[in-house]
Amino acid sequence: MRKRFGTMLPDICRSLFRRPATGDYPFVAAVTPERLRGRLEWDPAACTGCGLCAMDCPASALAVAVLDRKARRFVLQYHLDRCIFCGQCVVSCRQGCLRMTGTPWELAALTRETFVTYFGDPTDVEQVLAVKPEEDPGTPG
Ligand code: SF4
Numbered sequence: 001m002r003k004r005f006g007t008m009l010p011d012i013c014r015s016l017f018r019r020p021a022t023g024d025y026p027f028v029a030a031v032t033p034e035r036l037r038g039r040l041e042w043d044p045a046a047c048t049g050c051g052l053c054a055m056d057c058p059a060s061a062l063a064v065a066v067l068d069r070k071a072r073r074f075v076l077q078y079h080l081d082r083c084i085f086c087g088q089c090v091v092s093c094r095q096g097c098l099r100m101t102g103t104p105w106e107l108a109a110l111t112r113e114t115f116v117t118y119f120g121d122p123t124d125v126e127q128v129l130a131v132k133p134e135e136d137p138g139t140p141g
């Protein structure tokens with residue numbers, strides 16, 4: 001035992017004078033890598049409502065509702081709790097409407113409902129929820 005302690009002593013002494021390897025989270029937020037694949041963001045400006053993003057999503061985390069294609073009224077439903085952050089939807093979208101952002105990166109929540117996001121004009125979102133509140137195109141099975 002004494003021998004073991006003797007071999008550990010130099011390490012212990014070095015550690016006493018080194019800065020800690022751990023961060024001060026949650027008091028100091030960690031800086032996320034620039035290319036972190038986090039929560040999805042949707043820019044509706046160029047969206048055509050093609051639905052490719054939803055079709056190619058391997059986790060059934062996306063659904064596109066087309067209210068009026070000519071008027072470009074689309075609602076994108078995003079299930080954060082199903083998303084595996086693969087980035088496939090970003091690659092599939094030919095219009096460049098989707099991107100993954102690292103802020104905020106703390107995504108934990110106490111209820112599942114908070115993980116569902118409806119992107120789109122609030123009036124359109126309301127309309128989608130009013131018409132088919134129970135329907136969830138992304139539900140497996
Ligand atoms: S990142 Fe992957 S899992 Fe998440 S919504 Fe896009 S395609 Fe689906």
Ligand code: SF4
Nearest residue numbers: 047048050051053093
């Ligand atoms: S793939 Fe792009 S353009 Fe097509 S519905 Fe999705 S976000 Fe809109």
